[in-house]
Amino acid sequence: MKKLDMKKLLLIGALAMMGHASIAQVHRCGTDEHFESLANQYPEAKAAKQKFDADYLNFRANYNPNDYKTAQQLGKKANPKFIIPVVVHVFHNNGSENITEAQINSEINFLNKSFRNLNSDTVNRRKGWFKPVANGPDSFWYDYKSLAADVEVEFRLAKKDPQGNCTNGIVRIATPLTSKGNDDLKKTSVWDTKRYFNMWVVRSINRGNSIGIAGYAQFPFGFGGGASTDGIMVIHNEFGNIGTSQPGQTPTVSTTTHEVGHWLGLYHPFQISTDSCGLDGDGVMDTPPTYFNPSSTEPLRNRCNNKSFNTCSSEKPDLPDMQEAYMDYFIGNCASNMFTLEQKARMHKVLTDIRKTLWSEENLRFTGVIDGPATCPPLAAFNTQTQVTCAKQKISFTDFSYGGTISTYEWTFEGGDPATFTGKTPPQITYNNPGKFDVTLKVTGPNGTSTTVLNDYITIQPELSQTPAAGAYYADWWYQNNWQEQGWTFTYDVPKNQFSRFPISYENNASMRLTRDPFNINSSIGNLFSLVSPSYDLSNFDTRYFEFYYAFAQGTLPTSIGGGNTTEELKVYTSIDCGKTWQTRTTIGSTAISTIGTGTAAVLANTIDFMPADKSKWKQVLISGASVPKAANVKFKIEFKYQGGNNFYLDNVRLGTTTGTNQVALAESINLKAQPNPFSQSSLITYELSTKEVVSISLFDITGKFLGNVFSGAQTAGTQAIEINRNQFNLSSGIYFIELNIGGKKLSHKVVVE
Numbered sequence: 160m161k162k163l164d165m166k167k168l169l170l171i172g173a174l175a176m177m178g179h180a181s182i183a184q185v186h187r188c189g190t191d192e193h194f195e196s197l198a199n200q201y202p203e204a205k206a207a208k209q210k211f212d213a214d215y216l217n218f219r220a221n222y223n224p225n226d227y228k229t230a231q232q233l234g235k236k237a238n239p240k241f242i243i244p245v246v247v248h249v250f251h252n253n254g255s256e257n258i259t260e261a262q263i264n265s266e267i268n269f270l271n272k273s274f275r276n277l278n279s280d281t282v283n284r285r286k287g288w289f290k291p292v293a294n295g296p297d298s299f300w301y302d303y304k305s306l307a308a309d310v311e312v313e314f315r316l317a318k319k320d321p322q323g324n325c326t327n328g329i330v331r332i333a334t335p336l337t338s339k340g341n342d343d344l345k346k347t348s349v350w351d352t353k354r355y356f357n358m359w360v361v362r363s364i365n366r367g368n369s370i371g372i373a374g375y376a377q378f379p380f381g382f383g384g385g386a387s388t389d390g391i392m393v394i395h396n397e398f399g400n401i402g403t404s405q406p407g408q409t410p411t412v413s414t415t416t417h418e419v420g421h422w423l424g425l426y427h428p429f430q431i432s433t434d435s436c437g438l439d440g441d442g443v444m445d446t447p448p449t450y451f452n453p454s455s456t457e458p459l460r461n462r463c464n465n466k467s468f469n470t471c472s473s474e475k476p477d478l479p480d481m482q483e484a485y486m487d488y489f490i491g492n493c494a495s496n497m498f499t500l501e502q503k504a505r506m507h508k509v510l511t512d513i514r515k516t517l518w519s520e521e522n523l524r525f526t527g528v529i530d531g532p533a534t535c536p537p538l539a540a541f542n543t544q545t546q547v548t549c550a551k552q553k554i555s556f557t558d559f560s561y562g563g564t565i566s567t568y569e570w571t572f573e574g575g576d577p578a579t580f581t582g583k584t585p586p587q588i589t590y591n592n593p594g595k596f597d598v599t600l601k602v603t604g605p606n607g608t609s610t611t612v613l614n615d616y617i618t619i620q621p622e623l624s625q626t627p628a629a630g631a632y633y634a635d636w637w638y639q640n641n642w643q644e645q646g647w648t649f650t651y652d653v654p655k656n657q658f659s660r661f662p663i664s665y666e667n668n669a670s671m672r673l674t675r676d677p678f679n680i681n682s683s684i685g686n687l688f689s690l691v692s693p694s695y696d697l698s699n700f701d702t703r704y705f706e707f708y709y710a711f712a713q714g715t716l717p718t719s720i721g722g723g724n725t726t727e728e729l730k731v732y733t734s735i736d737c738g739k740t741w742q743t744r745t746t747i748g749s750t751a752i753s754t755i756g757t758g759t760a761a762v763l764a765n766t767i768d769f770m771p772a773d774k775s776k777w778k779q780v781l782i783s784g785a786s787v788p789k790a791a792n793v794k795f796k797i798e799f800k801y802q803g804g805n806n807f808y809l810d811n812v813r814l815g816t817t818t819g820t821n822q823v824a825l826a827e828s829i830n831l832k833a834q835p836n837p838f839s840q841s842s843l844i845t846y847e848l849s850t851k852e853v854v855s856i857s858l859f860d861i862t863g864k865f866l867g868n869v870f871s872g873a874q875t876a877g878t879q880a881i882e883i884n885r886n887q888f889n890l891s892s893g894i895y896f897i898e899l900n901i902g903g904k905k906l907s908h909k910v911v912v913e
C-alpha cells in the first residue's frame with residue numbers, strides 16, 4: 160500500500176461518510192490533527208511520541224498476550240490495577256449542552272464498563288474462518304472474542320478539588336465559547352493534569368474546516384507546554400448514554416471511550432503508513448490493518464484487501480477489519496465494543512511510564528477518590544448574557560447551580576431593582592445608575608450551603624450618547640490615539656491575537672491590524688474580533704451613514720487542518736439598546752471579502768506578510784439610509800471572523816450625518832463650490848443642475864445645530880448661484896456647514912467665517 164498520511168485518511172474518512180449512509184455515522188475524531196498542531200507549537204511532543212513508539216517496539220519484543228488476560232476473562236471480576244481521578248468541565252451557554260450530573264455519571268459508568276470488558280454488546284464480537292482472496296488457497300481463523308481485554312482501569316469522579324475542597328468532580332462554566340472547543344477554551348478551566356484526568360464537554364467543536372468533530376484527545380506524549388491542555392474534549396451529545404446522548408442516536412455512545420483510548424496512547428487502526436504491515440500502523444499487532452476506501456460501498460469488507468498483507472510474517476493474514484475495536488470509526492451492531500490485549504498492554508505502558516502520577520495512592524487520596532467525602536454542599540452558579548449595558552435596561556440572570564439537591568436560592572443584586580430575590584429564577588433586574596455592581600447567589604440544600612459572589616459583574620454605562628456634528632466625518636478617530644477615551648472598544652473571543660496600531664493605512668499615518676496567526680491556527684479559527692462604538696444620538700439627522708475601509712487577503716490554511724480556503728466573514732451591526740441586541744446590517748463573506756482580487760487571486764500564502772501597499776488594496780464598507788437607525792442611542796459594531804487568512808487591516812472608521820462617500824461623488828458631479836471660502840462677509844454657493852430640481856440649502860454650526868434656511872425652491876437646469884451672508888444668520892468666526900438637499904439627496908460643504 161502506498162503511503163497515506165493521517166490527514167488524508169481522516170479526510171477520506173470524512174468523504175466516505177458523506178458518500179455512504181452505511182458508514183455515515185462514524186466518529187469524527189480530531190486527535191491526530193490536534194497533535195499535529197500541538198507538535199508545531201511544542202516540537203518536544205513529536206520527539207516524545209517517537210521515543211515512546213521506539214520504546215514500545217522494545218517492550219513488545221517480550222510481550223505475551225497471556226500476561227494481559229485476567230481472571231475476569233474467566234468470568235470473575237478482578238480489581239482494577241489503575242484508578243484514575245476525573246474532573247469533567249462542562250462549558251455551556253445555558254443550553255442543552257449543560258448536561259445533567261446523571262448524564263455525566265452515565266458516561267463514567269459506560270467508560271468503566273468499556274475498560275473492564277463488561278458491556279452487554281460484547282456478545283457481538285466475531286470469530287470464524289476468513290478467506291482473504293476469493294479463489295486463493297488459504298483461509299485463516301480469527302477470534303476477536305478471545306482477543307478482547309479487561310483493561311483493568313477504572314475512572315472515578317474526583318471528590319476533592321486541587322484546593323482540597325469537597326467536589327462532585329464536575330465544574331460548570333457558562334460561556335458563549337461552548338461552540339469552539341479549542342485548546343484556549345480548555346485553559347479557562349483546567350485542574351492539575353498530573354493529578355486529574357480532565358474531560359471537557361462542549362456544545363460543538365470547531366477546528367479548521369467546518370466538518371463537525373465529535374471529540375479529540377491529547378496524546379500522552381510531551382508535556383511541558385501542552386500540560387494545561389492535556390485531557391479529552393467531547394461534544395455533549397456523545398458524552399454519556401442518557402439525556403442528550405443516547406444509544407441509537409446519530410452520535411454513538413463510545414466516542415468518549417475512543418478518546419480515552421487515545422489519551423492512553425492508542426492510535427487509529429487505519430493509521431497505516433509506509434509499509435504494508437509495520438508497526439508504524441497503530442503500533443499494536445493484534446488489530447488487523449484497516450483502510451478507508453473512499454469508493455467502497457461495502458464497509459464491512461476487509462478494506463485493506465491487499466495481498467501483500469498476506470506475505471507479512473508479523474501481522475498476517477489480512478483479517479477482516481476489526482469493527483469491534485473502539486479505536487476504529489465503524490458503527491453498527493458489532494462495532495465499537497472492545498480493546499484488544501495488546502492495546503491494553505500499550506495503555507498500561509503509558510500509565511506506568513507517563514501517566515503514573517495520576518494513579519499513585521497519594522494522588523488517589525489527594526483527589527478524594529479513595530476515602531474522600533461522601534457528600535458535598537451544592538455550588539451556587541449563575542450568569543447573564545448582558546454584562547454591559549446602559550441604565551434602565553432590563554437584565555436577565557440564569558441560575559445553573561449544581562452539585563446536588565437545592566432547596567433555597569437567595570439572590571442579591573447590588574444597585575439593582577429589585578435588589579434581592581428568593582427563588583431559582585429572578586425577574587428581570589433594572590439598574591438605574593451607572594457603575595459596576597456585584598451579584599451574589601446563595602444556595603442551600605440538605606448537604607449544606609454555598610455562596611458565589613461575582614464582583615463588579617455588571618457594568619452600567621453612563622448615558623453618553625454623543626451628538627455628532629452635522630457635516631463631514633465625525634468619528635475619524637484613527638489617527639488620534641485616543642479612540643478608547645472616546646468610548647470605542649475592541650472585544651475578542653480569545654485575547655491572544657489583538658488589533659494593534661500599524662503604520663500602513665488607507666489614508667494618513669496608521670491603521671489597526673489584526674496579524675495572521677499561522678502558528679496557532681487551530682486556536683484562532685472562528686474567533687470573533689469586534690470593534691464597538693460608543694452611543695450616538697442620531698435622532699435629529701435625516702441623512703446618516705457609517706463607513707470604514709479594510710484590507711484583507713484570504714489565506715492558505717496549513718494542511719494539518721484541512722488545507723485550502725475557509726470562510727472569513729466581515730459584518731456590520733447596529734444597536735439601539737446599548738448593545739443588548741444587535742441587528743446585522745451587512746455581511747461580506749466568501750471570496751468577496753478579499754481586497755486583493757477574486758478566485759485564486761484572493762488568496763495569499765500565510766507565509767507572506769500581507770501589506771496593503773496602496774489604495775487599490777483596500778475596500779470601503781458603507782451602510783446608510785434606513786440601515787443606520789434614526790434613534791437617540793445608536794451603537795455600531797464591526798465584527799471580523801478569523802478563519803486562518805492573512806493580515807486584516809481596518810482604517811477610516813467614520814460616522815457621518817450628511818456627507819458620505821456616495822454623496823461626495825454627487826458633489827463632484829454638480830461641481831459644488833463656495834467662493835470665497837473662508838469668507839468675511841459673504842460667499843457665493845454655486846452648483847450645476849442637469850435637470851429641473853427642488854432644492855433647499857440649510858446652514859448648521861459645527862455642533863450640528865440648525866441655524867436657518869439659505870434657500871428653498873425649484874430651480875432649472877444649468878449653473879445656480881446662491882449667496883450666503885454672515886449678517887443674515889448673525890455668524891461669528893468659525894466653521895459652519897451648508898447642506899444641500901437636491902431631489903431628496905443631501906450633501907454638505909464646509910464653510911469658514913473669518
Ligand SMILES: [Zn+2]
Nearest residue numbers: 188190421427
Ligand atoms: Zn480517534
